[in-house]
Amino acid sequence: MAKKTVASLQKGGGKNHTKVIKMVKSPKTGSYSFKEEIVANEEVKEFFSKK
Template sequence: MAKKVVATLKTATGKDWAKVIRAVKSEKTGAYTFREEMVPVDKVQEYISTGVK
């Protein structure tokens, strides 16, 4: 089932952002978790290539 888009993202400035979902492996258990963040569209490739901060 799809989630509704947040109302603030429906504005013209909302199109400048992208939701990035990454899989992050836990050092303790070895299990993967997913981290979601809103990133400016022009910074997506930079965010993906760097580690999680």
């Protein structure tokens, strides 16, 4: 899957996107997990403001 993402970003539109990683706490167990996404540069603040 990582190869597909990298290949699609190398077609020239990769500078308009950012890979973001957010740490999310599970309400049941209290443990933390990481949520990764590739979003447009304009949507980075929205990604981190969502709960």
